[in-house]
Structures are given as C-alpha cells and as structure tokens.
Amino acid sequence: MSIAISEVKTQELYYPEIAEITAVKRFTDKEKWFDIKLPGGRSLGHRPGQFVQVSLFGAGEAPISITSSPTKKGNFELCVREVGMLTKLLHELEVGSTIGIRGPFGKGFDVESFKGKDILIIGGGIGIVPLRSLINYVIDNRNDYGRLIILYGAKNPNELLFPDELKQWEKNKDIEYHVTVDQGTPEWKGNTGVITTLIPGLDLDLPNTITAVVGPPIMYKFVLMSLKTKRIPDENIYLSLERRMKCGVGKCGHCQINHSYVCQDGPVYHYPELKNLQEAI
Amino acid sequence: MKKYQLNNEQLPSFIDHLKKQGTVFAPHKKGDASFSFKKVEDPNTVILDYNRTLNSIKKYFLPPREQLLSFSKRDNSFQKGFIEKEKKIFLGVHSYDMKAVLKLDYNFTQGNPEENYLLHRKNSIFVGVSFTPDEFHFSQSVGIPVHNTEGFDIYLEKNTDGYTVKIITEKGEKLIDGFDTLGKAKDIATNYTQFKNKLKYNYNRLPEVFEQSWNAAVWEEISKKCVGCGTCNLVCPTCYCFDVEDNLDLSLQTGTRDRSWDGCMLNSFAAVAGGENFRKTLAERQRHRVYRKFKYISDITGEPWCVGCGRCTAYCTAGISIVEIVNQLCDIYEQKYLNRPAMAGLNAERL
Ligand SMILES: Cc1cc2nc3c(=O)[nH]c(=O)nc-3n(C[C@H](O)[C@H](O)[C@H](O)COP(=O)(O)OP(=O)(O)OC[C@H]3O[C@@H](n4cnc5c(N)ncnc54)[C@H](O)[C@@H]3O)c2cc1C
Ligand code: SF4
Ligand code: SF4
Ligand code: FES
Numbered sequence: 001m002s003i004a005i006s007e008v009k010t011q012e013l014y015y016p017e018i019a020e021i022t023a024v025k026r027f028t029d030k031e032k033w034f035d036i037k038l039p040g041g042r043s044l045g046h047r048p049g050q051f052v053q054v055s056l057f058g059a060g061e062a063p064i065s066i067t068s069s070p071t072k073k074g075n076f077e078l079c080v081r082e083v084g085m086l087t088k089l090l091h092e093l094e095v096g097s098t099i100g101i102r103g104p105f106g107k108g109f110d111v112e113s114f115k116g117k118d119i120l121i122i123g124g125g126i127g128i129v130p131l132r133s134l135i136n137y138v139i140d141n142r143n144d145y146g147r148l149i150i151l152y153g154a155k156n157p158n159e160l161l162f163p164d165e166l167k168q169w170e171k172n173k174d175i176e177y178h179v180t181v182d183q184g185t186p187e188w189k190g191n192t193g194v195i196t197t198l199i200p201g202l203d204l205d206l207p208n209t210i211t212a213v214v215g216p217p218i219m220y221k222f223v224l225m226s227l228k229t230k231r232i233p234d235e236n237i238y239l240s241l242e243r244r245m246k247c248g249v250g251k252c253g254h255c256q257i258n259h260s261y262v263c264q265d266g267p268v269y270h271y272p273e274l275k276n277l278q279e280a281i
Numbered sequence: 282m283k284k285y286q287l288n289n290e291q292l293p294s295f296i297d298h299l300k301k302q303g304t305v306f307a308p309h310k311k312g313d314a315s316f317s318f319k320k321v322e323d324p325n326t327v328i329l330d331y332n333r334t335l336n337s338i339k340k341y342f343l344p345p346r347e348q349l350l351s352f353s354k355r356d357n358s359f360q361k362g363f364i365e366k367e368k369k370i371f372l373g374v375h376s377y378d379m380k381a382v383l384k385l386d387y388n389f390t391q392g393n394p395e396e397n398y399l400l401h402r403k404n405s406i407f408v409g410v411s412f413t414p415d416e417f418h419f420s421q422s423v424g425i426p427v428h429n430t431e432g433f434d435i436y437l438e439k440n441t442d443g444y445t446v447k448i449i450t451e452k453g454e455k456l457i458d459g460f461d462t463l464g465k466a467k468d469i470a471t472n473y474t475q476f477k478n479k480l481k482y483n484y485n486r487l488p489e490v491f492e493q494s495w496n497a498a499v500w501e502e503i504s505k506k507c508v509g510c511g512t513c514n515l516v517c518p519t520c521y522c523f524d525v526e527d528n529l530d531l532s533l534q535t536g537t538r539d540r541s542w543d544g545c546m547l548n549s550f551a552a553v554a555g556g557e558n559f560r561k562t563l564a565e566r567q568r569h570r571v572y573r574k575f576k577y578i579s580d581i582t583g584e585p586w587c588v589g590c591g592r593c594t595a596y597c598t599a600g601i602s603i604v605e606i607v608n609q610l611c612d613i614y615e616q617k618y619l620n621r622p623a624m625a626g627l628n629a630e631r632l
Contacts, residue, residue, distance in 0.1 A: 002383050002386070002431065002432060003383070003386045003387060003390055005386055005390075005399065005402055005403055006403055008390050008394045008399060009394060010394050010395070010396035010399045010400070011393055011394055011395065011396055012361075012396050013393055013395055013396065013397075014349045014350065014397075014525075014538075014540075015350060015359070015361060016359070018357060018358070057352035057353070057354050057357060057359065057527060057536070057538075058352070058354050058527050058529050058533075058536060059527060060525065060526060060527045060538070061525065083554040083555055084554045087554075097357075098357040099357075100357075100359075217557060242553060242557075243551065243553065243559060244550070244551055244552060244553045244559075246523070246524060246525045246543075247523075247525065249392070249393040249395075250391075250392045250393060251388075251389070251393070251395060251521070251523070252522055252523050252524070252525065252540075252543070253521070253522030253523070253543070253545060253550075254522070254524075254543075254550060254551065256545075256569075256573075256577075257559075258572070258577055259576075259577035259578070259580060259581065264392060278495060279559060279560065279565065
C-alpha cells in the first residue's frame with residue numbers, strides 16, 4: 001500500500017487552547033470541581049462520556065472526563081482527583097487561572113441510540129464523573145428516555161461527589177437514585193456494602209434497559225457478573241475504560257488494547273465489542 | 282523503465298549531483314561494525330554496501346526527540362514548534378526500510394493525519410540500493426524481496442562494475458537530469474539475493490497462526506530471557522509509539538513540550554496513576570509487541586507490520602529472535618490445530 005503523501009491534508013494535533021477556570025469547588029479531600037471557559041465562551045461541543053487532555057505547562061497533559069452535559073451551553077466542567085503531579089498542580093489553581101485544553105476526544109455514549117430506552121447508571125467512585133454528563137443529558141432530555149436509574153457507590157460517605165446534585169437526584173420523582181458506601185459512618189443512614197449489592201433488587205424491563213458502567217478496573221468484573229445474573233443482555237451494556245494516554249488522537253500507542261485505541265474507539269465501549277478484546281477488563 | 286549504468290568511480294560525482302538538489306542522507310560507517318544514516322558532507326565517506334544501519338530512516342520523519350511546542354509559565358502562553366521543510370534525498374535505502382516508511386505513512390495519516398510527521402515526510406526522494414541478506418534479514422518472508430522497488434524514485438542494483446540505475450518515477454527522472462555521464466545499462470546483477478533466514482509460513486498464513494497464539498507458552502518462555510530494555514522497539518523501523526513530556530529550562534519559567542520515542546516493552550508504558558498497569562508482565566508486553574507486528578494492524582491492512590529487517594534480533598542483548606518466536610508459534614499451531622508433526626529445522630520452507 002502506498003499513500004499519496006503530498007495530497008494528505010494535515011492537522012495540527014498537539015496545540016492546546018488556552019481556557020480559563022471560572023469557578024472551583026472542593027468536594028472531598030481529594031476531589032475538586034472546575035468550571036472551564038473556552039476562548040469567547042464557545043461550547044466544547046462534546047458528547048457524554050468524552051474526555052479532554054488538560055494541559056499544564058511544565059507538568060504535561062492528563063486525560064480528564066467532561067462531567068457536564070452538552071446540554072449546558074458555554075462553559076464545561078471537570079472533576080479531578082489529586083493523585084500525582086499534574087492533578088496536584090491543577091488543584092492549586094484558582095479562579096482566573098488558565099489551563100490548556102485539547103479535545104474533546106473519544107467516542108462517548110451513543111445517546112441517540114439510547115432514545116426511548118430505560119437508562120441504568122452504575123458508577124463506582126470517581127466513575128460518577130463521566131456518568132454525570134450522561135445523567136444530566138438524560139435529565140435535560142427527559143421525554144426522550146424512559147426510566148433513569150442511578151446506582152452510585154463510594155468507599156465512605158465523605159467520598160461522595162457532587163453533594164448538592166445528589167440531594168436533587170434523591171428528591172427528583174423522575175429519577176430512581178440508590179447510593180451505597182463500602183463503609184458507613186455513625187451519621188450514615190443509607191445502604192452499606194459494595195455497589196453490586198444494589199443490583200439484585202432492581203426491577204428492570206430487561207430488553208429495554210441500557211446499562212452504563214464506569215468505575216475502577218476491579219469493579220467491572222463484579223458488576224458484570226451481577227448484570228449477567230440479572231440477565232441483562234450484553235448488547236445493552238456500555239463500559240468506559242481508563243488507560244494511560246499521551247496523545248488522545250490515536251498515535252502514541254499508550255492506550256492500545258489489542259487493535260483498539262481507547263482514545264479513539266473508547267473510552268466508552270459497547271460490551272460485546274469489549275468481550276473480543278483481550279487484556280481489556 | 283529506463284536503465285543506465287553507474288560505475289563505482291562515478292559514484293562521488295553522482296552524489297555531488299544529488300547534493301545540488303537537496304540535502305542528501307546516506308549510510309556511513311559508525312564504529313567498527315555498524316552503519317548509520319547521516320547527512321552527506323563528503324561523498325567519499327558514503328557506503329552503499331552495508332548490511333543494516335542501527336536506526337532506519339524513521340529518525341528523519343519521527344525524530345527520536347522532537348519539540349512539539351515551547352511555553353512560558355509566566356503568562357501560560359505557548360509557541361508552535363517549527364519544522365523545516367527542506368528537500369531531503371535519501372540515498373542507499375534498502376527495500377525493507379522503504380516499505381517501513383510506507384507503513385509509517387499509513388499510521389500517521391489514518392484517522393488524524395499528523396502535521397509533524399507529514400511536514401518531515403513530504404518533499405523526500407528515495408534512492409534505493411540492493412543488499413545481500415545476512416543471517417538476520419528475512420524480509421522476503423514478509424513479502425519484501427531484495428529488489429522490491431515500491432516507494433523508490435530510483436533504484437540502484439549492484440553489479441560487478443557498479444550499479445544498474447533504474448528510474449522508477451518521474452521524480453527520479455528529474456533527479457538525474459543534467460548528470461550526463463551515466464552509461465548504457467549492462468544488466469549484470471551480482472547481488473546474492475537468497476535469504477538464509479526465513480519464517481516457516483509465508484506472511485499471508487500468519488493471521489491464522491496468531492489467531493491461536495494468545496495463550497502459547499512461548500510468551501512466558503521468552504520473558505524469562507528478556508530484560509525489558511525496549512531496544513527492540515527503538516530500532517524497529519515500524520515502531521512509532523511515543524511519550525510526551527514537558528521539560529523546564531533553568532529559569533523554571535519557560536520550557537518545551539517534547540515527544541520522544543517510547544517502547545511498549547518498557548514497564549511503565551501501560552501504567553496509570555494509582556499503581557494499575559495494564560501489561561504488567563514481560564510476557565504480556567512481548568505478546569503485545571509481536572501482535573502489533575503480525576496481527577493488530579495486519580488484520581486491517583492485510584500486510585504484516587514487520588518488514589523483516591532483523592534489527593530487533595541483531596541488537597537484542599538477550600539474544601531473542603523474532604523469527605524464532607514466530608516459527609515456534611507456527612510449530613505449535615501446526616501440532617495443535619493441524620495435527621501434523623512439526624517439520625525439522627527452523628528454516629524449512631512451507632509456502
Ligand atoms: C479517559 C480518561 C478519563 C479520565 N477522567 C478523569 C477524571 O474525570 N477525573 C480524574 O481525576 N481523573 C481522570 N482520569 C485519570 C487521570 O487522567 C489521571 O489520574 C492523571 O493522568 C494522573 O496524572 P498525574 O500527573 O496527576 O499523576 P502521576 O501519577 O504523577 O502521573 C505520572 C504519569 O503517568 C501518566 N498517567 C498516570 N495515570 C494516567 C492515566 N490514567 N491516563 C493517562 N496517563 C496517566 C501521566 O501522564 C504522567 O506522565 C481519566 C483517565 C482517562 C484515561
Ligand atoms: S531488546 Fe531483547 S531484551 Fe530488550 S526488551 Fe527487546 S526482546 Fe527484551
Ligand atoms: S519487528 Fe524486528 S525484524 Fe520486524 S521490522 Fe521490527 S525490528 Fe525489523
Ligand atoms: S492516547 Fe495516544 S494513542 Fe490513544
């Protein structure tokens with residue numbers, strides 16, 4: 001195969017746009033929320049489940065999910081856990097600081113094909129961050145979708161993210177919201193136990209329910225087992241994967257699983273597709 | 282195809298003729314036993330009779346280290362990287378290394394055509410040269426015979442007095458324009474083009490082998506010898522994975538964002554924050570490397586992504602041979618799935 005190189009239209013792939021942090025909120029010891037304004041207040045134009053490469057000059061870039069829904073015009077939102085160098089420096093930034101943004105990247109959730117279906121959300125820990133984009137998208141297009149069932153699990157009550165919104169989801173009659181923590185505190189009145197304990201009790205319209213799962217790698221195995229026991233068809237399951245990412249555009253190779261580049265084909269995968277990939281879950 | 286004769290003593294003036302038309306890069310001696318592509322200063326130092334260069338010409342299109350941008354932390358601003366668009370003439374390229382460039386073309390233009398690669402790559406001219414396969418070359422097994430001229434503008438085929446000059450493209454034709462001393466073609470090829478090193482199966486049968494090789498014991502076996510140094514990635518002409526890193530200068534206020542060659546054999550390649558590593562063991566990483574060469578991209582393009590240059594084997598400190606790996610997989614496949622005894626000898630040919 002030869003490609004006519006001189007005729008290929010090239011793309012600048014690695015230059016970030018400089019964006020401004022317009023609001024910051026601390027949720028927990030480790031997690032902060034950021035509201036980000038692109039030049040001119042332009043919308044990012046993303047899909048739920050996509051991510052951006054956040055750039056801090058001197059520290060590099062990190063893939064971070066977009067947590068706001070595309071139905072929110074203008075600024076977009078990120079929620080970042082402090083785990084290392086870049087995320088620590090990001091946490092030190094205040095309103096008015098600038099960061100670099102590349103993206104949005106990846107495929108995200110196919111919200112069009114979910115229309116008319118019940119949506120079951122299963123989020124573990126920081127996995128709720130990308131799922132929140134989908135949740136708010138469904139809430140903002142409530143008539144296009146059936147039931148919205150949210151299962152959210154965290155290690156302990158202090159690690160629950162988006163506390164104000166959780167209260168609203170709880171109150172909203174249109175949402176079936178269930179939360180559990182691995183370990184309660186004396187004040188905790190809700191469920192305790194891992195997230196899989198919430199699954200058996202659900203009353204679902206199986207063929208008509210789309211399940212979106214995001215959480216730490218260890219969670220997937222157990223959640224998938226529970227979903228199987230519950231007889232949710234594989235075709236109705238979507239998962240989002242984390243991998244090391246350096247470019248976001250299918251070149252650097254870091255995110256590769258077999259023939260698939262997570263930054264291009266994922267991070268959200270249709271489960272039947274994932275089953276054919278080795279080393280995926 | 283037009284053909285001429287270039288005698289050995291004409292070579293320096295031929296190179297001078299090329300130099301008038303662009304920057305010429307060609308193989309030179311590097312130390313006692315090695316060769317390296319370098320910019321030609323003195324035509325007399327160019328060596329066209331060589332077995333392989335340590336690095337392929339990949340280094341000119343995807344430099345080992347390249348500045349993507351420079352930045353200032355003071356005002357969080359950046360400046361785009363700069364890539365010179367000089368005309369490059371590559372002289373003395375072997376057929377497998379040419380093919381490797383065509384494969385990189387695919388990788389860097391699919392999906393998101395990358396400007397950096399393409400700016401380096403456009404405006405290049407290739408003058409190939411024939412070679413005598415040594416104990417490491419096996420390009421014939423992956424569909425690239427010695428005289429494969431795909432990608433070349435001119436091809437030099439060695440003969441007793443010098444070279445038969447074959448003009449492949451219009452660009453090649455233009456390149457010899459004004460060099461009037463070329464003689465009439467003699468067609469007296471002398472290069473011995475038989476390969477000693479061979480894969481047991483022709484490349485078009487490898488997909489079925491790799492379909493069954495995921496759980497082969499071979500991966501565990503070689504991982505006992507492999508030290509995970511990543512040399513095999515760096516020297517491979519079709520490996521193009523990279524890392525991106527910000528480097529601050531002494532002021533700690535300004536710096537550059539650079540990309541550099543990376544390798545999937547290195548432990549940290551698929552590691553993420555929090556201690557998770559998606560290919561923890563050397564066996565998993567070896568399998569990934571070899572599957573990248575023979576399955577993942579090949580399933581899409583129908584071509585192996587290994588060009589049979591033999592570098593990964595010649596330069597592996599642990600003596601790991603990619604031909605042996607693939608041939609062992611062929612043996613296992615044959616025993617297990619075709620119920621035939623393996624043929625004796627690693628190089629028994631079965632096409
Ligand atoms: C698609 C996707 C979405 C993500 N969304 C979020 C999110 O919404 N919120 C959040 O807090 N985190 C998210 N992460 C994880 C986040 O990218 C990592 O925590 C972050 O890169 C760590 O960088 P660091 O410099 O702080 O950590 P360090 O441990 O200092 O990083 C060291 C090196 O490892 C690399 N690295 C470590 N982990 C990752 C990783 N997961 N992906 C890529 N490179 C990595 C870094 O680039 C750096 O070079 C997401 C990851 C992916 C792949
Ligand atoms: S060069 Fe040899 S020892 Fe080094 S990583 Fe490759 S196979 Fe292993
Ligand atoms: S895998 Fe080895 S033999 Fe094949 S192209 Fe790469 S370095 Fe050459
Ligand atoms: S992040 Fe570089 S290829 Fe996916």
